Amino acid sequence: xxxxxxxxxxxxxxxxxxxxxxxxxxxxxxxxxxxxxxxxxxxxxxxxxxxxxxxxxxxxxxxxxxxxxxxxxxxxxxxxxxxxxxxxxxxxxxxxxxxxxxxxxxxxxxxxxxxxxxxxxxxxxxxxxxxxxxxxxxxxxxxxxxxxxxxxxxxxxxxxxxxxxxxxxxxxxxxxxxxxxxxxxxxxxxxxxxx
Numbered sequence: 001x002x003x004x005x006x007x008x009x010x011x012x013x014x015x016x017x018x019x020x021x022x023x024x025x026x027x028x029x030x031x032x033x034x035x036x037x038x039x040x041x042x043x044x045x046x047x048x049x050x051x052x053x054x055x056x057x058x059x060x061x062x063x064x065x066x067x068x069x070x071x072x073x074x075x076x077x078x079x080x081x082x083x084x085x086x087x088x089x090x091x092x093x094x095x096x097x098x099x100x101x102x103x104x105x106x107x108x109x110x111x112x113x114x115x116x117x118x119x120x121x122x123x124x125x126x127x128x129x130x131x132x133x134x135x136x137x138x139x140x141x142x143x144x145x146x147x148x149x150x151x152x153x154x155x156x157x158x159x160x161x162x163x164x165x166x167x168x169x170x171x172x173x174x175x176x177x178x179x180x181x182x183x184x185x186x187x188x189x190x191x192x193x194x195x
Contacts, residue, residue, distance in 0.1 A: 008034075060129070062105030062122055063087050078102045079134040083126060083153065084177070085109055085141055092177040093139060096186040101137065104129065109145035110152055118152060127156065135163040137192055142173045154195035165192040 008030060015026035033041060057063070058070035064087045065071070072090070082101040084090055085108065093099050108121040130136075136157055140146035150166055157164045168191030171180050180188070 057087075057105070057107075061103045062107055062125070063090055063103060072103060076100065076102055079132055080137060081126070081129065081133055081135075082137040082139050084139050085146065085149075089139065089141075089177045092180060092185060093189070095182045096189050097182075098186075099189065106140070106149065109140055109149040111145045111148075121149070123153060123156070126153070130157075130160065130162060133162055135165060137189070138164065138166045138195065139177065139189075141176055142167070142171050143175075150195065164195045166195050168192050 011030040011033065012023070012026045015021055015029040016023055018026075021029070033044075036044075054066050055064050056066075058065045058073055059068050060073040061070060063070045063072065067074075078101055080101045081104050082093060082099075083104045083106060084093065085106055087105050090103050090105070093101070093103075104122070104126045106121040106123065106126075108116055110116060110118055110121065126136075136153070138150040138153055140149050154164045154166075167188040171177070171184060171188050177185070
């Protein structure tokens, strides 16, 4: 039903841009916003603007932070770097027991289909962080792009005498790390294999 209320249509359109939100869900969200009191809506809108304006990437690992360097990089000392595709993957790995690693966020994977090569993601920055590192865990998603990226990085690390491992089985091919449960992810980290 087209209600011809321009501001409502803009709100529905805005919600529909979120992942997994279709038109009907966007409409439910929009109508719910109209039911909220003004203070709640103002707080919600301010939190969106604040998050977008204050959060940026850590200058060391590429994780989300409000400071120049994220809390993990500031507080942890480790000779193991866990390489992930995007910042939300760090949250998934942090749920696993004994995950006391440093991280490196690639901000993408190698994908010839999307015209994205090794120079388009943060591989060069990873290579610049390897002083004192004894192991690199390649924790990219177990899909084609994640495998291609992991294999590419493993080949770069091989001559550097740094142990390079990949998450073990337990995580389904084609799935995203953020949806893996704690037990599966813990097992995958424990049973990682050298590449």
